[in-house]
Amino acid sequence: MHDISEYPSIEADVIVVGAGFAGITAARELKLAGKSVALLEARDRLGGRSYSKPIGDGKVAELGCEFYGQPGTISHRAAQSLGIETAKVYDTGYRLIDDDGKISPWKGMAPKVSAATLLDFGQAALRIERMRREVPQDAPWEAPHAKQWDSETMWSWTRRNVRTRGGRNLMRLMIEAGMAAAPADVSLLHVLNYSNGTGGFRAMTQITGGTLENRFVGGSQNLAMKMAEPVLADTYLNAEVRTIKHSGDRVRISGPGFEAAGRFVVVAVPVPLAGRIEYDPPLPEHRDHVSQRLTMGAAIKYLALYDEPFWRAEGFTGHVISHASPVRATVDSCPPDGTPGVLTGFVTGPAARQVAKLPVGERRALVLRELERFFGPKAAKPYDLLEQNWMAEPYTRGCYHAYAPPGLYTTYGTFLKQPVGRIHWAGAESVPHEYGSMSGAIYSGRRVATEIVGRETGEEPATPLRPSTTALSVEEPAR
């Protein structure tokens, strides 16, 4: 890896902007295909939203993306091929549900709430399961009811389909903890597509059988670093890209103190941030409006470190869900050998927006108070409490991922990945497939490498700067 300050002028076949999973994969695959690449990263580290902090003894605490679902997913296979071990998240004992301050332990399939709540929520969840199966994984906007489902928020759907207060609270919790956005923020169609990527709606917040089931030993960032090994000599840190000039045959990328030129550029940063780069000529309006509309979720991650995972000895999994606490969920994030004890607290959605406004002392006190309420006095005294506010990170500006508000998918969905001239788009949000996840990011990196190799070998025609259609179909509203 190099510091960009020593390389004012770079030339490569393909310039890749952003060294998260998507950019790393794109650079790696392009290099393996024989292209020369330059991977530009604004930060002084690789990994993007994967960010593992050493906590001694070669162990790490995950400040960023951490979990994945079932074996067989793309990130899992990438890890396997690089000899990186994986481990199950601890899920033995009682989980807790915090229902308006009443904390109840539960085991099995359903949290301990009233039968009416369970029935109400269960029916709605089943309805969502049926709907999501009608949504094509690679083109959610082509679902039979896409227009209708993209015209309302998850909140208004919930209001019609969930009648009990308890059921609505559970539904809200699912979206806020699972997607780091409020039900009022997101398009129903987006929720359906996202649940397709997680393998089901309920899976969004589950450990066993859900998206929180597995982790990478040594940290997600370590996987990113290992994947980057073939392109480390082509990687430049502290390279903040500000402008992209593009023409029929060349791209010229520049930032403070450097210029990079090539035949193609891969932009692999979060979509809202991709919109902040200056393009010359300017992007066509449909792509510009995609970046105006996609919005990063709101999440602050807290990691409380203890000498040992005391909750395990007391019979708890460490997994809490709460619709009313600013800490919407906790998970046991201990290293595989169980030492030290690590509790992860997710402050997400509306709660994250509120908590972020507090001074740091109040934020920490608040989180510790909630952990104590869940797990007793020991929880209030971690030997360290780490905080990562992804909304404040200038090179990410939110987590877990960008969500789609109503109306985006069905008007501009296809433009999430459609190249603009010699600019190709990668990133966890550039794919409907496993949207917003590590796997989605890796998948997009491979796709974009294939796109570019295909164009270079003439397998695919070059995309015109301004896509044009021959037939006009002014949209009809859903009725």
Added chain:
Amino acid sequence: MHDISEYPSIEADVIVVGAGFAGITAARELKLAGKSVALLEARDRLGGRSYSKPIGDGKVAELGCEFYGQPGTISHRAAQSLGIETAKVYDTGYRLIDDDGKISPWKGMAPKVSAATLLDFGQAALRIERMRREVPQDAPWEAPHAKQWDSETMWSWTRRNVRTRGGRNLMRLMIEAGMAAAPADVSLLHVLNYSNGTGGFRAMTQITGGTLENRFVGGSQNLAMKMAEPVLADTYLNAEVRTIKHSGDRVRISGPGFEAAGRFVVVAVPVPLAGRIEYDPPLPEHRDHVSQRLTMGAAIKYLALYDEPFWRAEGFTGHVISHASPVRATVDSCPPDGTPGVLTGFVTGPAARQVAKLPVGERRALVLRELERFFGPKAAKPYDLLEQNWMAEPYTRGCYHAYAPPGLYTTYGTFLKQPVGRIHWAGAESVPHEYGSMSGAIYSGRRVATEIVGRETGEEPATPLRPSTTALSVEEPAR
């Protein structure tokens, strides 16, 4: 006015970024209050979204904002004080409504549609009128039902409250022609607030008694230019601001080839574009997420120029509304003496997004075909057809204004105007008051001047860089 290329280094009390109505007003008011100012404009002209093209004989065609509602509104009073005349938009004769290809003339209060449609739409419009009266003009997020109304799209509200196909078509037309966004895009609360600014929901698309009633003789841009006269010597064109460095006592603004320094900066560009400037230190997350979420509307304005307004002689006002045509509305935009004949066609919302993808020849043919369908063969042969696609303008990126998707107002509404350190925000979208209009922009310019003068004289305490609250109120959902 100067070209920035001759002024690499500028110093003033207040640097104003963007010379639309908001920035011009801010600079003007600050100068009148004794401050030194520098007004930086990225374009080679003043006026922002007001853009008047000379068409001979001292007359203009309005490529940008053109109309305002009742006398007494802020822009009208500004014009009066500068001796600029105003004129009524032509509204004599029959209007046309295009209902799925069936074109019917109408006069009076209600377009010629079925009684069932009229009743259905009328009841819904009344309901909206009642709701909007509960929305405070300066803080819509404080309405009693704000949370609920901000949690759904205009589309889902319409689906519940309008039963007939015709009624839904009219409702969709109102939003698309009146706000340049689809009902699926916008928060119900935003629609209510916007209708407060236009003086009522139905007023949004009306000439007499509505927001299309009046124009400025000589063009809206002429009003902007006249307002700018006291600060012309302080105005720098071709000054594209890329970075704003700010500290406890100074701001440093820079762009290609120039630097400007001062005690305060006023950012008076559309909110989504304000988010593309690089800030050092970075903006707090709540302000950043405001700019991630607000989205510019979709509008292409066409102006067809004829030797004379032939439609008048045939008994038509020139005003058409259509829910299905890509040309959602037309208005008679002739100069006050009626020569030449000018028909304005509004291609807005989903239609604008589709039409923008067509090659220029197809776009023009399509619009002329529609004008011919409305007004007969003469309409197909203008001596000129002007097109202004505001989505493609890199320094605007959409029109008429930025709309609020669900969830924005009630989480971040107060941050639309709250200063960040020494950065103050102006613009048609920085006020709930007369949101998105010329008046709103002027109002915001005055507000921001008052804010800064107040801080300089110690009347108001400086705003901390990171606002903090002492009490935490994690939001509760609307039920």
